[in-house]
Amino acid sequence: MTDRTTVTRDATGTAGIDRRLIPPMMLGSVLNPINSTVIAVALVPIGAAFGAPPAQTAWLVSALYLATALGQPIVGRLIDIFGPRRLFLTSTSLVGVAGIVGTLAPNLAVLIGARVLLGFGTCAGYPAAMALLRSEAERTGKDSPAGLLTALAVANQTIAVIGPLLGGLLIGLGGWRSTFALNIPLAVVAVTLGALRLPKQPRTDATARGRVTAQIDLPGMALFAAMLFSLLLFLMNLHASTWYLPVIAVAAGAAFAVRELRAATPFIDLRVLSGNAPLLATYGRALVAYVVSYAFLYGFTQWTEESYGLDPFHAGLVQIPMFLVGIGVSVVAGRRRGVLGKLLLGGTGQIVACALMLTLTADSPLWTLLLLAVIFGVPQGSNNLALQNSVYFQSDPERTASSAGLLRTFAYLGSMVASSATAASFGQHAGTSGMHHLAWIMLGAGVLYLLITVLDGSLRRLAADPAEPARTA
Incomplete structure (x- = not known):
């Protein structure tokens, strides 16, 4: 990397992180959540514009997550090998192209294609940020950048929750x-x-470039993509006629496992990953946490528009309490060591919020919707921070970016389950009975999240000394 001179110093005079890196890190990492959330209040207007029911507009959500779930770990691994700059610039450029395509889209199919481009375009931001944090920690000798991890979590959580309000404002101004x-x-x-x-990465000769290129496990990436693509397509369309998709997923998964166990430089080192039970548990928690989070974001928002009668702007406005509470929880929790308390707080908050959803009807007073948003703000702020910190300390330092990408992949698996559950619960109309059906699914996921957390003894060791990665050999 090139020399950097714009650094900060702590009280002891030790060089701190290069502050010039913070704006691109933050902006790159929020491109995905901003596109994940502004669409929440746009689904109903888009459906009205193209005559599409919720079951079809759900593909606008699923398309982005399908592309991102495939791309995040692959781009993350490429960042581990080549560094963040090239991947960040290439990937982020696609975001602008997708913006143009979506703005001019003549039909729903083209609009879905724009969301796919957005998914691939936003792949590099978060893994690049995590890789930069790791490289700065190594450069400065500080392996616990708690402040920046908190700032990264707060930035993502802020955008994720303010997104519906921003979407409502944009729709009110320009459709x-x-x-x-x-x-x-x-x-x-x-x-x-x-x-x-x-x-910038240092220039390398042809021999060095060949060694680096040899680290790219293309067959492993292709098999991983085939496995994940088949699984996600099945989750998006749970029907007996798609029975062959999970069969393809299992076959591709078996071939992927054989390939990775034999590869000299595997795309995903299954030997290390299989021996790292704490990291696997974190990925499992991410999956079920995002089932709850995104079912609320998309499903509940559609219900407030179609059954409760709010317009897109006011549907976004209702979620402001979640934005405020989530930020407050992230800031306060980020000052405390460990992750166990944050996870328990988030798990409990999810269960309470889902239980409250079951009591709501189209005649419920507005304050009950605001109360629900307040309660959901607690897990929104606590879970994201805890999951991100867990991966940073539990992952192999040489695979920080790809491990961060896998965290997002599992999160997007959860969002795909949420999207599928929302479409199945609502069908042609986002009614109250469908919202209650969705709330029961969310409640089950919330209970599972809490169980995974309570039964994970490694979290106590991680909480005892966050500077020590809780890895197992």
Whole structure:
């Protein structure tokens, strides 16, 4: 990497993180959550524009997560090998292209294609940020960048929760197409910051380039993609006629396992991963946490518009308490060591919120919707921070970016389950009975999240000394 001079110093005079890296890290990491959330209040207007029911507009959600779930660990592994700069600039440029395509889309199919581009375009931001944090920790000798991990979590959580309100404002000003046009200036700023501030990789000769290229496990990546693609397609369309998709997923998964166990430089080192039970448990928690989070974000928001009668702007406005509480929880929790308390708080908050959802009807007073948003703010702020910190300390330092990408992949698996559950619960109309059906699914996921946390003894060791990665050999 190139020399950097803009650094901070702590009280002892030790060099701190290069502050120039913070803006591109933050902006790159929030491109995905902003596109994940602004669409929540746009689904109903888009459906009205193209005459599409909720079961079809759900593909706007699923398409982005399908592309991102495939791309995050692959791009993360490439970042581990080549460094963050090239991947960040290439990937983020696609965000601007997707913004143009979505703004001009003549039909729902093209709009779904734009969401796929957005999924691939936002793949690099979060893994690049985690890789930069790791490299800065190694450069400065500080292996516990709690403040920056908290800032990263707060930035993502802020955008994730403020997104529906922003979407409502954009729709009110320029219609649903403005939610896609937003990506054009964001991409320009992100690419500019990345080009100016991200460190360049040193030049290498042909022999060195060959050694680096040899680390790319293309067959492993292809088998992983086939496995995940088949599984996600099945989750998006749970029907007996798609029985062959899980069969393909299992076959591709078996071939992937054989390949990775034999590869000299595997895409995902299954030997290390299988021996790292704490990290696997973290991935499992991420999956079920995002089932709850995104079922609420998309399913409940659609219900507030179609059955409760709110317009997109006010549907986003209702979620402001979740934004405020989530930020507050992240800031306060980020000052405390360990992750166990954060996970227990988040798990309990999910269960309470889902139970409250079961009591709501179209005649419920508005304050009950606001109370629900307040309660959901607790797990929104606590879970994201705890999961991110867990991966940072539990993962192999040489695979920080790909491990972070896998965290997002499991999270997107959860979001795909949430999308499928929302479509199945609502069908042609987002009614109250469908919302209650969805709330029962969310409650089951919340209980499972809490059980995984309570039964994971490694969290206590991680809480005792967060500077020590809780890995197993």
